[in-house]
Amino acid sequence: MNFNSELMKKLSDCFSPSGREKNIRDIITEEIKDYVDEIKVDPLGNLIARKKGNGKKILFSAHMDQIGLIITHVDEKGFLRFSNVGGIHAKEIIGLTMVFDNGLQGVVCCEELKDNEKLTMSKLYIDVASTDPEFVKKNFHIGDMCVFKSEYYETPDCTICRAADDRIGCYIQIEAIKDHPVTENDVYYVFSVQEEVGTRGAKTAGYSVNPDLAVALDVTATGDSLDGIKMDVKLGGGAAIKLMDKSMITHPDVKNLLTNLAEENNIKYQYEVLEFGGTDAGPIHMTREGIPSGVISIPTRNLHSAAEIINKKDVLECIKLLKATAVSK
Structure with a gap:
């Protein structure tokens, strides 16, 4: 089996932050629709x-959502205030370009900090590069979400992308x-929703399926x-x-x-x-009377960044281990 770069790029590039998973779910x-006996979307x-x-x-469960930002206030001058959706730290996103579902972009900027003032999300804003109030009012609204904008890139053995977590799963x-x-x-x-904001989808999916064994990816x-x-x-x-x-x-x-x-x-x-952290296996293993659970993990550098790095051979080993688990007695 070879690493399917075209598929991984398609998954990674798809805009689907937590709570907005329709785009990636459709892909x-x-x-998979021609390869399974039954497919459904739960409530x-x-x-x-x-x-x-x-x-x-x-x-088996891998989450579809990705981390991002949600707009909390729109300034007519073209400055957007925001909160994080998932684990994002203020100091790591200054200067990064963010992209919205409509394709528009903005850059994360920081207010001037006074002496000994801590850097928090409240000190950051997105500049959407427009001085036209009508353009800003028309295209940006409270509740809009954006994600990191970065290009998919590969070397012979590794891949750099913005949403390895958890599109690689x-x-x-x-x-x-x-x-x-x-x-x-x-x-x-299971391709679960809202993992980045509290492993919420896995909890309901685990309860519904009620398996004898659960493994998160x-x-x-x-x-x-x-x-x-x-x-x-x-x-x-190799597989972790x-x-x-x-x-x-x-x-x-x-x-x-x-x-x-x-x-x-x-x-x-x-x-x-x-x-630190957790996976879909966290809520699943405590579902109902308890479900024996584990995780096949994919080693990844630069977690929760615009440039997460994975090794292709590790991914292939994870596929082998998943398939071996599927036929286990």
């Missing part, structure tokens, strides 16, 4: 695709669906760059099997299952302990 639906907006079987019920599930292995298991592929940090994070996960180290993050401790049986499957199928893997 994914078009990609919250989750896309749930099913490969029917009479065996163990397995749920969606990519992995799409590729697995298209090459779904023969199995008696009843397999559900999501990005994780790495310790192989100079950003100060100390952990063993690295690009090129999560042991713990702030939302869950992986069920021992699931950790052993994923490890054994990786070793039996000659899949390159590494273990992950993440000291």
Whole structure:
């Protein structure tokens, strides 16, 4: 299997911040509709695709949404105040270009800070590069959302894009669906909504499906760059099997299952302990009476930035591990 750059670019470039997932849901639906037995959209907006079987019920979940900004005030001079949608830090977005669903753009600017004054979101604004009040009034409104504007880029072994979190998880599930292995298991592929604002979609999807086993597909940090994070996960180290993050401790049986499957199928893997954040597996594992859950993580540099970096070979190993899990007994 080769890395499908065209598909990943399409997914990453799609405008769909949390709560506005229709664009990406439509793309994914078009990609998978001919490969599944059943497909539906639940009341919250989750896309749930099913490969029917009479065996163990397995749920995979990757979230469709991306981080962004939401407009809270529109100044007729062309300055927009905003709040964050998901984990965005003020100091990391000054000078970045943001793009709206209508294709219009603006740059994040900062007010002059007084002595010892802290930089917060309230000190930032978006300049939409217009002095025409009518243009601003017509095109920008309270509640509008925008996301990072950056170009998709590849080297022979890696990819840089704005929404690897978690379009790469969606990519992995799409590729697995298209090459779904023969199995008696009843397999559900969930593409969830609103993960970046509290793993909300996964909670309702997990309750609805009520699986015997759940595995989330999501990005994780790495310790192989100079950003100060100390952990063993690295690009090129293979699929990362999560042991713990702030939302869950992986069920021992699931950790052993994923490890054994990786070793039996000659899949390159590494273990992950993440000291912050969480995934769809967090709410799912506490659903109903409890659901044994785990995570296949994709090592990613520059998380929650306009230029997240993933390794193509890691992605292919994650696809192999997902497919092996789908046929597990």
